[in-house]
Amino acid sequence: MEFIAEIDIMPHKELLDPQGKAVLSGLQKMDLSMVQDVRVGKHISLKLQAADEAQAKDLVEQACKKLLANAIMEGYTIHIKAI
Amino acid sequence: MEFIAEIDIMPHKELLDPQGKAVLSGLQKMDLSMVQDVRVGKHISLKLQAADEAQAKDLVEQACKKLLANAIMEGYTIHIKAI
Numbered sequence: 001m002e003f004i005a006e007i008d009i010m011p012h013k014e015l016l017d018p019q020g021k022a023v024l025s026g027l028q029k030m031d032l033s034m035v036q037d038v039r040v041g042k043h044i045s046l047k048l049q050a051a052d053e054a055q056a057k058d059l060v061e062q063a064c065k066k067l068l069a070n071a072i073m074e075g076y077t078i079h080i081k082a083i
Numbered sequence: 084m085e086f087i088a089e090i091d092i093m094p095h096k097e098l099l100d101p102q103g104k105a106v107l108s109g110l111q112k113m114d115l116s117m118v119q120d121v122r123v124g125k126h127i128s129l130k131l132q133a134a135d136e137a138q139a140k141d142l143v144e145q146a147c148k149k150l151l152a153n154a155i156m157e158g159y160t161i162h163i164k165a166i
Contacts, residue, residue, distance in 0.1 A: 035131045043126035
């Protein structure tokens, strides 16, 4: 079966996010001062083959741990759907 | 009311995504050859104040068009929830 995994990789809440702060300051200078906080991370979309959803989730977890996310600075959330 | 907007900004499907190709080649060298395709984009989380969900959505659309996304190369999807 084929699956699409949508992964959000975001900096931990406790850490300063300089890219988010820069975007926030940009938005506030552009008449969008209702925006109070911005955090910027990565979105990764993986297409993969696996026997079932549990195996797909396991593969994506491995990919996140080994390559995609830096656990010291980032957390990730995974959503998997069959296609 | 306060809202959180989760925005995914991804390169258009028609375009080559060199960052995605690099990640794909990395994963395939790491016993994760079941992964067939990778696309890498940005995930932005905005906290904002607005009168209602329609106004929040409108503000986030403006932010995407004016600053966050490059419409020539990227498309975006927005999910808004009240907090």
